[in-house]
Amino acid sequence: MIEDGRTAIVDLSYLVASALFIVGLKQLSSPATARRGNQLSILGMAIAIVATFLLPEIEGDNLVLIVVGIVIGTAIGIVPARQVKMTAMPQLVAAFNGMGGITAALVSISEFSQKSEVGRGEGLSIVLGTLIGAVSFTGSAVAFLKLQERISGRPIVFPRQQLYNAGIFAAIGLLGLLVIVLQDGNFARSLLVLLFLASLALGTLLVLPIGGADMPVVIALLNSATGLAAALTGFVLGNQALVIAGALVGASGTLLTMLMAKAMNRSVTNVIFGAFGAIAPGAAGAAGGGEAKPIREISVEDAAVPLAYAQRVIIVPGYGLAVAQAQHAVRELADLLEGRGVDVRYAIHPVAGRMPGHMNVLLAEANVSYDRLYEMERINDDFARTDVALVIGANDVTNPAAREDTASPIYGMPILNVDQAASVIVLKRSMKSGFAGIENELFHNENTSMLFGDAKESIDRLIGAVKAA
Amino acid sequence: MIEDGRTAIVDLSYLVASALFIVGLKQLSSPATARRGNQLSILGMAIAIVATFLLPEIEGDNLVLIVVGIVIGTAIGIVPARQVKMTAMPQLVAAFNGMGGITAALVSISEFSQKSEVGRGEGLSIVLGTLIGAVSFTGSAVAFLKLQERISGRPIVFPRQQLYNAGIFAAIGLLGLLVIVLQDGNFARSLLVLLFLASLALGTLLVLPIGGADMPVVIALLNSATGLAAALTGFVLGNQALVIAGALVGASGTLLTMLMAKAMNRSVTNVIFGAFGAIAPGAAGAAGGGEAKPIREISVEDAAVPLAYAQRVIIVPGYGLAVAQAQHAVRELADLLEGRGVDVRYAIHPVAGRMPGHMNVLLAEANVSYDRLYEMERINDDFARTDVALVIGANDVTNPAAREDTASPIYGMPILNVDQAASVIVLKRSMKSGFAGIENELFHNENTSMLFGDAKESIDRLIGAVKAA
Amino acid sequence: MDQDILLGTYVFGLAIFLGLEVINRVPSTLHTPLMSGTNAIHGIVLIGAMIVLGSADTWWLQVLGFIAVVTGAANVAGGFMVTDRMLGMFKKRPAANAASDQGKGGQGR
Amino acid sequence: MDQDILLGTYVFGLAIFLGLEVINRVPSTLHTPLMSGTNAIHGIVLIGAMIVLGSADTWWLQVLGFIAVVTGAANVAGGFMVTDRMLGMFKKRPAANAASDQGKGGQGR
Ligand SMILES: NC(=O)c1ccc[n+]([C@@H]2O[C@H](COP(=O)([O-])OP(=O)(O)OC[C@H]3O[C@@H](n4cnc5c(N)ncnc54)[C@H](OP(=O)(O)O)[C@@H]3O)[C@@H](O)[C@H]2O)c1
């Protein structure tokens, strides 16, 4: 009787948690309610976790282990989440996603060991859960390392890589089939562990050849994969909260991946398998060939004058702004110019930086008023009527090759029409290329001047010079 | 084994059908894909029906009965659906909705008789299915009769009606409770039939006091109720296709009801229970007081001249256009005027006519080009720059009282600013009020002329006169 | 809680959410076709009628079931037919450029 | 087909539809928080980890389960926290009331 009541409470809690996830996710996808949406999801998660403790299966020593595990895990998660810089968000999300992936894989393996006589549907779920979870784990790990620049952001390709991948994939398929057919026993369990290890290798190999700039898309995809893996473990446990939450993430994550790829004018397939094709060598070649054409360098003092006496200035922030952490300085400069009667606006490219919304977050951190931020479509026609376009650490998102050069890997990506401004001042440290690894004609234009140096330092010096002007 | 395979096919078919309903409904709610959406739903329904014949329960004599029943029912449904005039759409939907309602109620009653030992959850589903289905049936029937003008469109109220309703409702509650507790047996079955009869009465009494103009909203609500009833029968049968399709309709129907009420600036509660409150007497009083103030009648010839020599004309169609079936004539007149260089546009009020989109459907039927139809928000500011506003069988949607008279029952409803035009010509048959039953100050305005007569005839004569002008 | 009922509740709840979600941004012109289209969809209760009639074992259950099948079929057939007719009229709109518009619809995505 | 698996499939399928539907019109600014928020939601797999650890009966299943609980909890806690932080920054937008906003950020559960 008491058992019964407890199960009913647990069932009900899972139901409520599922509903909260749905509503939370819905609210998360609209700016006005996003934060509340996340908090609803948190509430749902809390309810689900607490309810799980009521399950009769959970008792004794293991209960203690669970509590200890949760405490440790929470600590591991919260510390970096609180301290990480905004620029490092993507890798952090990758790290957490990897955690989820490995959890799903381990749960699947445990399920297989604990059940006797695993049905075919369950067997399939377990195999897929292990495979997807493990791929998501190592894939996320590689993405993390690339973004942290512990390993090169460049596509890492080696000969016959596709052959290896195919081999591993075939092996996984075979192992999976055997596991499902055998249903049970120590041999099958060993095979599942082998499958797990092979999947770890597969995840690594799949993500290594993808360029660092594509990592956000990869992470979104792996995120969706982890959701699917979670749903599969729920299938085996007969736990609908897992199924629903996992499926929600799997579906929305897939859509999100496509939306993100679309913002970069890429297809998801192109992102994942692009390095195997034509782009990698082409990009490398283009990057090598730079530095030959003439450029116009400018001093801080010379740059300050047109800024100070301009009527209209558009600031184009890019990844370099994030690297230099120059957002506060930029705001100071903008305030200063506005004080002098200059109309200052910010042009935000949808994929400027390393994650969507990167620039919004950064500038919001520096308290830049929201109505000064203009999305690409809204401001692109105004460059032609602008005196100075101040490009701060942006590169690919201003590259006219996307408009003109059909051979360019970024051809077709919508870009900011910076080159139409009367004059362009570009702040970066060198002539090195951006994340797409291709040269930018803009820097060689007649009306473009380069102000070399770290963005933060350059702007600080610009502020001084504008005050003096 | 064969049984097993068959059940698997049925299960799969229901799954596919459910998916088709979901996708179909989604496409139905966007103009570009609406028709395809409906066709997907038809496909889903066909799959579900065919699959059901494979169920082992269905055999022998009853199989024949089912086939005969489906043939008869299809005939009953298709004949009026093909022949009905566009103006009669709402009552037809009401009729079909009533059919669905009675089906759900009868299925619920049959379920109860066929099962022994009905669990509490099932019992509740059966009781609610019977109740809601029956209410939806008679409610739709009354709505049908009101719209067909077999009974008065006016709210029908009689003393102590609310008391009767409350009594019936209490009886239904009691009967339901008993049925659920008894679970089984002939006595319980008789009680359920009683509950069914009481619910029929309740449906009638609930809809009688609602005015004819509100019928579309009522039908939308009953539609949603029938969906819910269908889902409940699915619950008892353990049939997920029923549950999903029913729940989809229940939820989307409820939302649709609210959207429709919102377009009329009413709350759903106000629509359903309005007649019990202050509106009914107020509206009746206002309607009685008409005919006193001066009006300016105009002849066809006098009306033709300003039209023929106008620069800008806006046509404001209303319910009378549908009644007179004057859409083709209107188009002819508009073509004629445009041939003379007049700029002719149509102002479409969201609730003009008797169903949302009524005017669009009508004018589309007459091949009026879509870009000539302007929604209220888009054209309302242009009346002030218009020479002639030609009001054809519209009344409530032009009533300035909605803007000015806080005591008016339609106060707050957004209206077309017809009165701001330089001159207004109103085509209607008499000074009678529209469906809200209230007087319209517009007809007494200085710049308004009344052209009495059936809209079709008046326009035909106008065409002749314009040609002569 | 009985596992089946619990799962049924999940299915029901999810379908409710979906129903609300799917309708979200429907233009008022489509209100009537939508009403009539969903009206046809709840005709799915015909399946229920078929099942109860299929296993009816007394004459009066047969009568009930038969009526239910007839009305259910009328709901389905009439509902879909009238919706299709209505939407057919909507399609007619772009009087001149019907062809080019269809092309645009195809390109979307 | 087993009734439970069938129903599970329905639940899964409906949730997939819902997932697609809900995200539909998300502005690109929200892509990152959305990614990170959904990332936290799939941390629900922690529940699975708790259940398998709860009924683990060999030391190595305990080890597996324990690791799973730790990583799952990290996914949940870190994911939600970082999402909340990110969205907190978005909130700051209206320049003037930065101070009051920081206060809010602290409150955020
Ligand atoms: N936002 C997203 O969601 C997302 C996702 C995936 C990929 N991407 C990709 O990322 C790229 C974003 O374009 P973007 O224009 O923002 O960046 P970008 O093309 O990567 O260029 C950034 C530039 O900033 C400069 N820089 C770096 N550190 C700097 C510092 N401390 N001070 C000054 N300059 C510095 C670099 O040049 P120096 O080294 O010479 O200084 C570099 O050329 C696109 O290719 C996009 O497709 C974005």
Ligand SMILES: NC(=O)c1ccc[n+]([C@@H]2O[C@H](COP(=O)([O-])OP(=O)(O)OC[C@H]3O[C@@H](n4cnc5c(N)ncnc54)[C@H](OP(=O)(O)O)[C@@H]3O)[C@@H](O)[C@H]2O)c1
């Ligand atoms: N569209 C919807 O979805 C919907 C739903 C529910 C309620 N309603 C309500 O329906 C009303 C719609 O407003 P409305 O302005 O379109 O219509 P209305 O206010 O009902 O007025 C229609 C007018 O047309 C005239 N008329 C009738 N037959 C005619 C004929 N053969 N030739 C010429 N004139 C004729 C009538 O006057 P005579 O009798 O003098 O000719 C009547 O005054 C609103 O109150 C609205 O709230 C609409």
